[in-house]
Amino acid sequence: MTGSKWEQRRVETTQRLERCALELTRDKGFDGWTIDDVATAAEVSRRTVFNYFDSKADLVLGPVHEDNDTLVAVFVAGGPSGHLWNDLVETATLTVEDKGADDLELAVLRRKVICSDPRVIAIAHERFEVVLERSVGLILEREGSDFGERRARLLVQLLVTIFDSVVAGEPDGTRPMSDLINEAVADARAALTS
Missing domain, CATH: 1.10.357.10 (Tetracycline Repressor, domain 2)
Known part of the structure; x- marks a missing residue:
């Protein structure tokens, strides 16, 4: 995989995770969801979420x-x-x-x-x-x-x-x-x- 394809995939995954976290926060409040909920909504593993973000706050507000x-x-x-x-x-x-x-x-x-x-x-x-x-x-x-x-x-x-x-x-x-x-x-x- 070329660097640009990898970078594009990284950006898409980052935005998908952020969007899912924002939608969960909008629908359930900040304390109403877990990292597992984001992983499920974004169709990735929990580990993938932590490869991109350190915390719930980073998911919602950006790192x-x-x-x-x-x-x-x-x-x-x-x-x-x-x-x-x-x-x-x-x-x-x-x-x-x-x-x-x-x-x-x-x-x-x-x-x-x-x-x-x-x-x-x-x-x-x-x-x-x-x-x-x-x-x-x-x-x-x-x-x-x-x-x-x-x-x-x-x-x-x-x-x-x-x-x-x-x-x-x-x-x-x-x-x-x-x-x-x-x-x-x-x-x-x-x-x-x-």
Whole structure:
């Protein structure tokens, strides 16, 4: 089997497992299903589930990924364009694509599950705080401490809100997520300058 076929199969299996976990959470709540239930629903072994995911939270919210060192280095160095907001948007969009998190149908389902289950909300909030702090740190590393932590937090929170608006709009999936994000950023700019 070639690397690309293996990679495609890995992506398909990952998404199938995530979809099954999200559907089980939607239907039974986060505490209402087991790893065995996901394995059965996805028609894989329990071992396969653990080959792809470390926990139920990772199945529902996606695994916690390490930063892409190349993207981070370019961002911290002032790139790719030299304009902080544009670079933050581009780096975040490329990160979403790099992590394979740009499946719109899965993102819409994930958002619905997060918004409907208090346990998932709490786990998602904990993860968001970690990402927020890391992102703020990168902005301050790039721009210097005089930029201000509060201002950096606001930028990251604004970007997350824009990403959420893309998913909350339940896109039809015919356009790439990056296009939808760029359109939402343009809408935000227009709204803020009108």
